[in-house]
Amino acid sequence: MSGRLLIVEDDPRLGPIMRDVLSTGWSVRLCESAEQGLEAVLAHGFDAIVVDRRLPGMSGEELVRELRRRRVGTPILMLTALGELRDRVEGLDAGANDYLVKPFEFEELSARLRALTRDYAVPVAGIVIGSWTFHPDDHSIDSPYAGRILLTEAESAFLAVLAAEPERTFSREYLLEAVFARGESPITVETYVHYLRRKTDRDLIQTVRGSGYRLGTPA
Structure with a gap:
């Protein structure tokens, strides 16, 4: 194969x-x-x-x-x-x-x-997020404390959307449509924010009250 x-x-x-x-x-x-x-x-x-x-x-x-x-x-x-x-x-x-x-x-x-x-050679450089380095192509993120942490495909896709425009605040509706399959509940967005924060750092994703989420700057 x-x-x-x-x-x-x-x-x-x-x-x-x-x-x-x-x-x-x-x-x-x-x-x-x-x-x-x-x-x-x-x-x-x-x-x-x-x-x-x-x-x-x-x-x-x-x-x-x-x-x-x-x-x-x-x-x-x-x-x-x-x-x-x-x-x-x-x-x-x-x-x-x-x-x-x-x-x-x-x-x-x-x-x-x-x-x-x-x-085809995949670039080895990742996306720097504070003290962390995100590798979307192999679904992982490098922690300054614990080394490389593996992400699921959905977690990686979610973080990739935020990282593509780090200054932008994304609405829950946009993230739901961009990352997840049709028919998913809006609560799915909050669930994956929780998953990513639990695996990495709470400051990796910033909550913008009343607007949605944006990329954070974790230490």
Whole structure:
């Protein structure tokens, strides 16, 4: 098994075919929109992502930009029916690591994914939060007292949202939608704030009364 692969493709014929073909070497999840893809990435870790450039609602390019804004370092291959140089450059500038023009051969797609996961190096530097260092890609945080502390995928995704904009106060409603699956209760946000504080430091997450939460500055 090569690892966990997310495919974001809205074509009702191509998406399932890609999933079935690539399932021989990957554990594959298929999403039909960028919004579903973003939710899946924030809730679950993947080793590689394939994104169609043209998607309903949020475009594939916008999805890639949003993932990079949130410091998701997973290698991304962008699929596009647009073969012009400008279109390829825009996809790479958005943060994609490679592109493939439709129609394509599955052997080439598989080879490019192997190359991405073989050659891609995840940055070792973490996000400094006070005296702590957060590593979103491997779901951990370095404590100045106790060494490395492992986080769950949901805890890491929650903290990554706060760390992406450390000066911003996020409402409970925003955090619920950005991090958790649809149908979760608003109390879930408070629960995960409690989990993270219990594992790390109470000052890691600051409560802004009447507004929500923001990143703190723990000693």
